[in-house]
Structures are given as C-alpha cells and as structure tokens.
Amino acid sequence: MKPIRNSAKAIIIQQGKLLLTKNKDNDGFFYLFPGGGQEHGEVLKETLKRECIEELGVQVEVQDLVYVREYIGKNHEFAAWDHDVHQVEFYFVCSIAKDAPAQMDGTHPDQDQIGVEWVDIRQLDHIRLYPKALGHHLVNNEMNVRYLGDVN
Template sequence: MTKPIRNSAKAVIVQDGRLLVIRVEDQYGTAYIFPGGGQDKYEELKDTVLRECLEEIGQAVTVGDLMHIREYIGKNHEFAEWDADYHQVEFYFACSLNDPTATNYEGSNPDNHQVGVEWIAFEDLSKVRLYPKKIGEMLLAQDSSKIYLGDLN
C-alpha cells in the first residue's frame, strides 16, 4: 500500500540578510531545512506553520503570504533508497519572528534529525547543503516570481 500524499507548511524567515533554518544531521553530514512540517487534519496551513515553528525553533511567528509551492516525490531524488514511496506537497510562507531579538531557539518538539537552529547569511547559502536548494537560490536572486516550483530539491 502506498502512503498518502502529505501536505507540509514551511516558514521562510529572513532577517538582516540572513535565513533562519533547522540544522539536521544525516548519513551525509550536515544539512539545512526550512522550519515547518506536516499539516494535521482540520488544521489550516498557516496554523501548521505557527505550531511547527513553536515545536522546532521555539519561537512564535507572524505568517505572511504564500511564496512557493514545492513537491517532493521521493523516488526522483537522492534519498529514493528509503523515500521512494514518499510524496509531499510543501507550502512556503513568508514569516517573521514575533520577537526579532530572540536568542533562544529551543523548540518543544524538534524534528528527529534536528541538531540545532541557525541563521545563515545569504552570501553563505550556496556553500551549505540546503533543501530545497532552489528556494535558497531564489532568495539570493531576490526572485519570487515563480510560485509553483514542481518536484525539485
């Protein structure tokens, strides 16, 4: 039996030329992902972002406009060995921290592979393993023209 398609809502938090990301460790080393996660039944996507940010970065956010929609179809990517039957539709929202001076980023329920929360300067985005890479490139180029990005990493 195949898994159902999963919706996920993500926060794009930019402040002072930096992007707030979750640091994860996997078998390839360090990678960075956007805060956020799976939508619960009866939960609006904006509420998913709010909940997930509290769980992963320990901070309340103001959820703004939808920036991008990205699909992740596991069988088409480098993680196909264990993710082949996984299909997720991700909604990326522009967000801001309710407390922009916050220094404590300890969430109540971090992701399984999460080892930290970091600010990455835009000029360093191309030097790290960021998923999805395309959204980092678009942020760097100040290109928000394309909302639906399709299946990419």
C-alpha cells in the first residue's frame, strides 16, 4: 500500500479564464489544475511555487487556501490502476507574477502534459476536468473555504 500523498494545486483565474495543464491520454484531452506532490520538509506554498515552474514555466504568488480534496483511487473511475492511491490536495488561489513571460513552457511537465491552456470558466462543465466537482464550484463562483471530501 502506498503512503498518503499531499499535493498543492493552483487556482489561477484571469478575465474569466482558468489556467490549466492540458494533457492527453488514450481517451483524448483532459485538464488538470497545476501543482503536484509535496516533498519532505517543504511547506505547501513552496511546493506550489516549484510545481508551477515545472508545469507552467512561471512564478506564482500563492494566496489563500480555498479547497481541500481527498482522492481515494479505489472509489473512482480509475480504480483499475489507482486503487492504492490516497492523495490529499490543497487548492490555493494564485496569481502569476508580474514579470512572467507571455508564452508559458514548463521546465519539467508531467508525463501526459502537452501544454497549458486558459479555459473559459463557463466551459468547465464541457471539458474533461479533474476533479470535476471543483469545476462545478468554480462555474458557480463558489470560492469559499470548503472540504470537498473524496470526489473526482
């Protein structure tokens, strides 16, 4: 059994659009919030800054924690290969640093990542976004602190 993993994720919204990583698998495109796993001795805000450089290629300013989500793989659609995964994700509101380049290019993108994309928040229910439940909250402009539970 794998240990529980902490992950820090960024919610970056500008002009009604959400910045996501664009990924591709056998079923097509899917989108994820930028961020990733916490390393030993690293505070979550530092994790998020490092991960955004790796996935987006930009510095971010980390602000408030707004959502906490658990993902217990055996309970969801990817149980066939994620059955032993238990991850706790911390979602922070972030902004891109003022001196960020216009073209984003991560220094170490994830395996399935093919780029980054600004997605209109009104379209979140129409794309393959993980976690879907968080997309529903953002579409409804619900940015208050919330424990989402074990959702996908």
